[in-house]
Amino acid sequence: MAPLxxxxxxxLRYPFMVRxxxxxxxxxxxxxxxxxxxxxxxxxxLGDALAHSILPGIAVGYIVSGGGRGPxxxxxxxxxxxxALGIGALGKGAQVKEDTAxxxxxxxxxxxxxxxxSTMRSYAVDLSHFxxxxxxxxxxxxxxxxxxxxxxxxxxxxxxxxxxxxxxFDSTLAETLRFPSGFLHYLLMVLIALTIVxxxxxxxxxxxxxxLTTPAATAYLLTKRMAPMMGIAALIGAVSGxxxxxxSYYVSVASGAAIVLxxxxxxxxxxxxxxxxxxxxxxxxxxx
Amino acid sequence: xxxxxxxFEPVVHATGAAILDVYELTVGYNxxxxxxxxxxxxxxxxxVAVVGPNGAGKSTLFKVxxxxxxxxxxxxxxxxxxxxxxxxxxxVPQRNDVDWMFPVTVEDVVMMGRFGxxxxxxxxxxxxxAVVRECLGIVGLAELAKRQISExxxxxxxxxxxxxxxxQESTLMLMDEPLTGLDMPAQERxxxxxxxxxxxxxTVMVATHDLNQAADYFDRVMxxxxxxxxxxxxxxxxxxxxxxxxxxxxxxLVETGDxxxxxxxxxxxxx
Numbered sequence: 397m398a399p400l401x402x403x404x405x406x407x408l409r410y411p412f413m414v415r416x417x418x419x420x421x422x423x424x425x426x427x428x429x430x431x432x433x434x435x436x437x438x439x440x441x442l443g444d445a446l447a448h449s450i451l452p453g454i455a456v457g458y459i460v461s462g463g464g465r466g467p468x469x470x471x472x473x474x475x476x477x478x479x480a481l482g483i484g485a486l487g488k489g490a491q492v493k494e495d496t497a498x499x500x501x502x503x504x505x506x507x508x509x510x511x512x513x514s515t516m517r518s519y520a521v522d523l524s525h526f527x528x529x530x531x532x533x534x535x536x537x538x539x540x541x542x543x544x545x546x547x548x549x550x551x552x553x554x555x556x557x558x559x560x561x562x563x564x565f566d567s568t569l570a571e572t573l574r575f576p577s578g579f580l581h582y583l584l585m586v587l588i589a590l591t592i593v594x595x596x597x598x599x600x601x602x603x604x605x606x607x608l609t610t611p612a613a614t615a616y617l618l619t620k621r622m623a624p625m626m627g628i629a630a631l632i633g634a635v636s637g638x639x640x641x642x643x644s645y646y647v648s649v650a651s652g653a654a655i656v657l658x659x660x661x662x663x664x665x666x667x668x669x670x671x672x673x674x675x676x677x678x679x680x681x682x683x684x
Numbered sequence: 685x686x687x688x689x690x691x692f693e694p695v696v697h698a699t700g701a702a703i704l705d706v707y708e709l710t711v712g713y714n715x716x717x718x719x720x721x722x723x724x725x726x727x728x729x730x731x732v733a734v735v736g737p738n739g740a741g742k743s744t745l746f747k748v749x750x751x752x753x754x755x756x757x758x759x760x761x762x763x764x765x766x767x768x769x770x771x772x773x774x775x776v777p778q779r780n781d782v783d784w785m786f787p788v789t790v791e792d793v794v795m796m797g798r799f800g801x802x803x804x805x806x807x808x809x810x811x812x813x814a815v816v817r818e819c820l821g822i823v824g825l826a827e828l829a830k831r832q833i834s835e836x837x838x839x840x841x842x843x844x845x846x847x848x849x850x851x852q853e854s855t856l857m858l859m860d861e862p863l864t865g866l867d868m869p870a871q872e873r874x875x876x877x878x879x880x881x882x883x884x885x886x887t888v889m890v891a892t893h894d895l896n897q898a899a900d901y902f903d904r905v906m907x908x909x910x911x912x913x914x915x916x917x918x919x920x921x922x923x924x925x926x927x928x929x930x931x932x933x934x935x936x937l938v939e940t941g942d943x944x945x946x947x948x949x950x951x952x953x954x955x
Contacts, residue, residue, distance in 0.1 A: 555804065555805060558799050558802070558807075559804075561788075561796070564786075565786050565793075566796070568752055568777060569775070569796060569848075571752040572751065572752065572771070572773055572800075573796075573800035573852075574751075574768065574771055574800065575799075619787060620787055620788075621787050621789055621832075622787045624787075
């Protein structure tokens with residue numbers, strides 16, 4: 397067999413690698429679709445906060461099940477949706493600024509999660525899985541759940557495409573066209589929460605915001621319309637998942653970190669060489 | 685909740701009613717009063733300039749009329765019914781309030797005007813695309829349809845929003861300082877478009893800083909500084925007493941042989 401082909405095929409002999417790659421592709425695509433709205437509406441900090449806020453839910457699921465994946469997932473999802481709706485309602489209170497309030501809630505929830513997990517005996521190992529992901533530990537049933545939720549999120553993004561587009565670009569127009577802006581806002585928050593829980597096992601809490609924002613931000617540099625931005629972001633997310641896992645197989649680095657580093661590398665290339673907004677182009681133009 | 689996501693059913697316009705009735709409208713935010721018991725009526729096809737210093741409540745007035753903000757007290761009726769019953773009220777934002785780097789093209793933005801009539805699941809069809817092309821043609825942007833919106837000049841950006849309001853089939857158009865920061869030829873193109881709108885029976889309210897333009901190009905002028913200081917012809921409204929009430933020291937007034945000369949609204953920020 398040709399050496400290059402052997403390099404590509406060798407990792408696929410392990411079923412856990414195949415499952416990991418499929419999960420990484422799904423997660424890359426879903427994060428990119430939802431992340432497009434987050435990048436356009438300036439919600440990166442909120443996404444990071446939401447990811448950290450689900451830790452106590454995960455911790456409770458972990459404690460009540462003694463480490464079972466299923467309960468951890470559903471507890472995380474419930475906490476994520478509740479926090480998303482809570483943060484969505486936060487903007488209305490006026491005691492402190494919204495980003496301050498988000499910062500307080502997210503760090504408090506995160507601390508609660510760490511405190512809960514630290515009561516368990518094997519906490520260091522498990523905590524690191526929640527924080528940094530464990531994509532090679534994806535079981536067949538995890539994969540089905542990931543796929544199901546990925547399809548659900550994608551369908552909602554597709555169905556509400558024009559409503560979310562208007563809401564992101566011109567919220568006053570959304571009002572004058574009498575779109576149900578409040579419902580759409582909370583729906584987007586719930587979608588972000590769903591996406592975070594789907595991506596939890598692949599990249600973990602700490603690196604989540606990279607999967608949500610970096611591919612979408614890269615695509616933003618490369619296109620002038622939103623639908624292609626989503627497509628390019630999804631492609632970048634999926635390719636980063638695949639390349640990242642091969643890197644982690646051959647170079648022996650943590651898989652979540654490898655995926656994020658590939659994303660970041662692609663972003664830097666786009667930042668330098670984008671034909672529309674790249675630094676090199678700007679530099680060449682300024683020299684005439 | 686999901687029922688509301690279907691095709692929006694706008695109310696039927698009552699014939700003979702004034703297009704806009706504003707009665708004792710008061711809007712307060714966190715203890716300050718943006719609008720204080722404002723009452724006026726507009727007739728179909730009228731063109732009114734709204735003049736007043738920064739922070740006088742012009743944008744607030746427009747947002748309440750558009751049904752985006754709720755009044756604290758008082759009442760707004762568009763064609764005899766609450767603004768939230770209509771999808772034919774267009775609000776043209778100040779240019780500073782728009783994210784020009786957003787990944788949309790000129791025709792994408794104009795197409796958004798059609799979305800109110802589409803409802804959930806439906807994508808714009810051939811007829812919607814034809815309407816968008818026609819509206820772009822009216823405002824003279826057909827050639828630039830595929831451009832990303834940051835590639836337009838200030839005047840072109842403003843005309844794009846007028847095209848969007850046309851695509852929305854709006855009957856009441858609220859334009860928030862569309863002329864601010866534009867050069868004279870660009871301003872004149874927009875003022876010429878106002879004539880096209882009048883021929884289509886569209887009622888237009890324009891917030892502006894330019895008192896001379898307000899006097900020259902509009903049927904009536906409205907002088908606003910939280911309270912409504914006057915609405916009528918420019919001769920009736922732009923009196924020394926009214927202008928001093930509205931602007932205080934912000935405006936230089938010079939008495940000349942022919943009457944009053946307002947030198948300028950000293951400010952031209954965006955507010």
